[in-house]
Amino acid sequence: MSESEASLPLIAVTAAVGAIVLLFTLLCSVFRREKPTQEENDKDKQTANAVSEKSNSNKKVKPVTKSIKKPAHIPFTHEWLSCTLKGHSSRIVSLDFSPNGKYLITASEDRALMLWSVKEFRQKEHKYIRGNVEFDSATHIAFSPDSRALVASLANENAVRIFRLGKKDDGSHNVTISGAVTFPQKHKHDIIGVGISSSGKWIMTCSGDTTILIWDLKGEILTTIDTHQVNNSCGKVSPCGRFVASSGFTSDVKAWEVHFDKSGTFSKVKRAFELKGHLAGVYDFDFNNDSRRMASVSKDGTWKVWDTDVRYDMGQDPKLLCSGQVSNPGPALVALSPDGRTVAVGVDTSIAFWDAANGQQDQFLENVHADSMSCLKFDISGRYLVCSGGKHVHALHNVTGYRATVAELEEKLRTASGPGMKERLKQQVSEAREALENILSPSKDSP
Known part of the structure; x- marks a missing residue:
């Protein structure tokens, strides 16, 4: 075996070892680059969560209210x-x-x-x-x-x-x-x-x-x-x-x-x-x-x-x-x-x-x-x-008008002098009082 032929295996082994070392170096470099990036991502997520929590804490929480229906209007009733x-x-x-x-x-x-x-x-x-x-x-x-x-x-x-x-x-x-x-x-x-x-x-x-x-x-x-x-x-x-x-x-x-x-x-x-x-x-x-x-x-x-x-x-x-x-x-x-x-x-x-x-x-x-x-x-x-x-x-x-009319007629009756005037005023007072009574105390047959 010649000297050149004996050196070929050695060169191959050396190349293979060098390739392995180079590959290992590249893998370590990639790992080192990915690790900080992952850490940065984790930090970004933590920061975002903190900001979100702070934002949510500043928001006014709207109370849950039940819709209240306006009570139905009771039809108006009155003697008037x-x-x-x-x-x-x-x-x-x-x-x-x-x-x-x-x-x-x-x-x-x-x-x-x-x-x-x-x-x-x-x-x-x-x-x-x-x-x-x-x-x-x-x-x-x-x-x-x-x-x-x-x-x-x-x-x-x-x-x-x-x-x-x-x-x-x-x-x-x-x-x-x-x-x-x-x-x-x-x-x-x-x-x-x-x-x-x-x-x-x-x-x-x-x-x-x-x-x-x-x-x-x-x-x-x-x-x-x-x-x-x-x-x-x-x-x-x-x-x-x-x-x-x-x-x-x-x-x-x-x-x-x-x-x-x-x-x-x-x-x-x-x-x-x-x-x-x-x-x-x-x-x-x-x-x-x-x-x-x-x-x-x-x-x-x-x-x-x-x-x-x-x-x-x-x-x-x-x-x-x-x-x-x-x-x-x-x-x-x-x-x-x-x-x-x-x-x-x-x-x-x-x-x-x-x-x-x-x-x-x-x-x-x-x-x-x-x-x-x-x-x-x-x-x-x-x-x-x-x-x-x-x-x-x-x-x-x-x-109110009927009551005011009665009061005014009664005042005139007190100061009236002639019998004819008094009689007319008495009749007017009677009619006004009757009309007022019919409103405030209607008969059962009236609507």
Whole structure:
């Protein structure tokens, strides 16, 4: 064997050993690199878990609460309640009595107008005649002086529409309600009040800014009034047909007199008087039937009754007759009976009856409606106060008015001199007491 042949196995062995050493070195290097990476991953996981725990600890844990259902409203019952009118499927937003005393009209968000008979208020059944407001719904409504037409403001169009009350052609004498004419849109803000004068010569619309528009019956604007009250909260026409008044953000109620000349042509609108005495904005106000008395309710938590039978053209201001505190805070409604003897103040779902002669509270009714009241108004005779809340209307007997009438007649009887006068007063006292007794102690046969 030669020397070169003997060295070949040695070289092979040496190469094999070197390869093994190199492989071992590479494996150790890889292991060293993977180990720190695994440790870093473990550290990252620990850091992430710590951050997550800290984040979860900072989060407010929402308590698990069970949904509480609002208790069902218990239907209102009271000895003063004459009836409840049901028929609308949505919230009632406005109502008015016809000047002839026969009807009550209600307007609802269900796009319906419903006409009710006042003489059925003491009956078990209450029928109504329905009219539809096409493509819109009425927000405020008022009867015309002849009780044959209605003036309504529209929700979507923000305009005025005249509705006619007619009779069917079938000879059944059933009344129909149909839209006749729509005035052009003129208000830039939502209309918050409508009215028509007792003379039938002009129509008033009041919007939520500071604008009052006086229209003729053809839809032409006669004049525009700027109330300067920052914004209007209420606008009404007096029952005597002479005044238009408004209240708003300021603490007063402003009244203007609408003048026509002898030929019946519109002349001007002139500032008449202001009710000054509240300390904050006035929510609502109302007139009695001859406009010699007014009532107002304010954000300052008070209601007031005013003598407006003054010589305002000579600079005389209305006189404050009495005042009282509103039972609950919040937006309020006020209604003054036609004879001026009763003041009703509605807040949320409660109504307080006050004697306007002495300012004493006579009755406080709670939970009259399931929802906040939207309307409060006496009928033409003063026998009923109607209030709407939600889909229903309640007609309440004006017991406070009967009691005030009895007290006033008894006072007159004490001072009466002639026998004829005394006899008439005794008869009137007897009739008033009998009417009051029938309300508070109805017979078993009565509804």
